[in-house]
Amino acid sequence: MHRLRQDRGRGPGCRAGRRGVRGTRAAARTEVFSPHSLEAAVQLLAEVKEPVRILAGGTDLMVEVETGRSELPGLVLDISRIRDLRFVDEGDEGAIHIGPLVTFADVRRSALLREKAPALWQAAGLVGGEQIRNAATLGGNIMNASPAADGIPPLLAAETHVVLTSSEGSRRIPLFSFFKGYRTTVAKPEELLTEIVLQPLAEGAHAYFRKVAPRRAQAISKVVFAGRIHVARDGAAAVLKTARLGIGAVAPHALRLFETERLLGAQVLTPRLIEDAVRTLRSEIAPIDDVRSTADYRRAVAGNMLRAFLMAGLTRSESGKAGF
Ligand SMILES: Cc1cc2nc3c(=O)[nH]c(=O)nc-3n(C[C@H](O)[C@H](O)[C@H](O)COP(=O)(O)OP(=O)(O)OC[C@H]3O[C@@H](n4cnc5c(N)ncnc54)[C@H](O)[C@@H]3O)c2cc1C
Incomplete structure (x- = not known):
C-alpha cells in the first residue's frame, strides 16, 4: 500500500493529487486520483474509458494485488479523502x-x-x-x-x-x-x-452475532451468523413476532435466511419449533469443503448458532430482558 502514497504531481479532473505507481503487479504506470468530493469521483468514473479500481482502506485490494490475485489497472480512484x-x-x-x-x-x-x-x-x-x-x-x-x-x-x-x-x-x-x-x-x-x-434494533428485540474462526483475532470466519428476533409474551407463551437472520461463509455469498425466517414468523417459540428452524437453516445453506473447514462442520455449526440464539431469546423473554 505504501507504494500508492508516492506523490508525483497533480492531474486533471481532480482537486487532489495524481500519483504514479511503479511495481511488479501494477500496470507499467498506475495513476492514482484522490478527489476530495463525491462529484469529482463519479465524474471520473463516468469519463474514463480505461479500467479503474476504487481504493478505500486498501486492506482487501492491496492484499489481492500483493498476492497476485489481481493487477492494479492503469488508474486507481482513491476515495479515502472524501x-x-x-x-x-x-x-x-x-x-x-x-x-x-x-x-x-x-x-x-x-x-x-x-x-x-x-x-x-x-x-x-x-x-x-x-x-x-x-x-x-x-x-x-x-x-x-x-x-x-x-x-x-x-x-x-x-x-x-x-x-x-x-x-x-x-x-x-x-x-x-x-x-x-x-x-x-x-x-x-x-x-x-x-x-x-x-433499521435500528426495535424496542424489546434481541440481537445476536457469532463468528467461528480458527483464532479469536486476525482470522477468516468459517461461519459467521447474525440475527434479530422480537419475542413477545402472550400469557405463558413466548410468541416470536419477527426474525431476521443473516449468515456468511456457507454459500457463494452472504445470505439472508428467508425460509428459516418464514418458518419462525408469528409462531409460539418452543424447543420443537427451534429444532425445525435448525433443520430448515441447514437445508437453506450451501456450504463447501475448503482449506478452512468442511461443509458438514459448517452446516452443523450454523444450526448450533441459530439454536443458541433462539434458546437465549426464549430464556430472555421469560426473564423479561431485552437488548443484546
Ligand atoms: C490482516 C487482515 C485481516 C482481516 N480480517 C478480516 C476479518 O476479520 N473480517 C472481515 O470481514 N474482513 C477482514 N479482512 C478483510 C478487509 O479488511 C475487509 O473486508 C475491509 O472491510 C475492506 O475494506 P477496505 O476499505 O480496506 O476495502 P478496499 O481494500 O479499499 O476495497 C475492497 C473492494 O471494495 C471496492 N470498494 C471499496 N469501497 C468502495 C466504494 N465505496 N464503492 C465501490 N467500491 C468500493 C474496492 O474497489 C475493492 O474491490 C482482513 C484483511 C486483512 C489484510
Whole structure:
C-alpha cells in the first residue's frame, strides 16, 4: 500500500493529487486520483474509458494485488479523502445512515451503533486486529463481496439497503439482492457505494452475532451468523413476532435466511419449533469443503448458532430482558 502514497504531481479532473505507481503487479504506470468530493469521483468514473479500481482502506485490494490475485489497472480512484462519505447518522425516519468510509474502528466508537445495531458493533470488534480496524471500511467489506465478510450478516439482519451513486444519480438496493454470486455484485463499474441504510434494533428485540474462526483475532470466519428476533409474551407463551437472520461463509455469498425466517414468523417459540428452524437453516445453506473447514462442520455449526440464539431469546423473554 505504501507504494500508492508516492506523490508525483497533480492531474486533471481532480482537486487532489495524481500519483504514479511503479511495481511488479501494477500496470507499467498506475495513476492514482484522490478527489476530495463525491462529484469529482463519479465524474471520473463516468469519463474514463480505461479500467479503474476504487481504493478505500486498501486492506482487501492491496492484499489481492500483493498476492497476485489481481493487477492494479492503469488508474486507481482513491476515495479515502472524501470526507462526506464518512458519517454515522440517525435519520428523521429512524433509520441509521452510515457512510461507506466508516471504518470498523469508527463503528466501535459509535454509541448509536452500539445501542441500535449491536450485532454490527460486536462484529466490528472481531474484524482483523487494531491496525486493520483503523483502515478497513464497512463499504469495502460490502463491495469486496467475500462470502465470509464479517460486516455483512449483521447488516442483512438489520434489513439494510445500500445506495449506489454514479454521475447519472443514485439507486437504492436491498442488501439481500445486492450479491449475485461469489465476489460479484449488481454494482456497475461506474457506480460508487455511497450510503448504507439500516433499521435500528426495535424496542424489546434481541440481537445476536457469532463468528467461528480458527483464532479469536486476525482470522477468516468459517461461519459467521447474525440475527434479530422480537419475542413477545402472550400469557405463558413466548410468541416470536419477527426474525431476521443473516449468515456468511456457507454459500457463494452472504445470505439472508428467508425460509428459516418464514418458518419462525408469528409462531409460539418452543424447543420443537427451534429444532425445525435448525433443520430448515441447514437445508437453506450451501456450504463447501475448503482449506478452512468442511461443509458438514459448517452446516452443523450454523444450526448450533441459530439454536443458541433462539434458546437465549426464549430464556430472555421469560426473564423479561431485552437488548443484546
Ligand atoms: C490482516 C487482515 C485481516 C482481516 N480480517 C478480516 C476479518 O476479520 N473480517 C472481515 O470481514 N474482513 C477482514 N479482512 C478483510 C478487509 O479488511 C475487509 O473486508 C475491509 O472491510 C475492506 O475494506 P477496505 O476499505 O480496506 O476495502 P478496499 O481494500 O479499499 O476495497 C475492497 C473492494 O471494495 C471496492 N470498494 C471499496 N469501497 C468502495 C466504494 N465505496 N464503492 C465501490 N467500491 C468500493 C474496492 O474497489 C475493492 O474491490 C482482513 C484483511 C486483512 C489484510
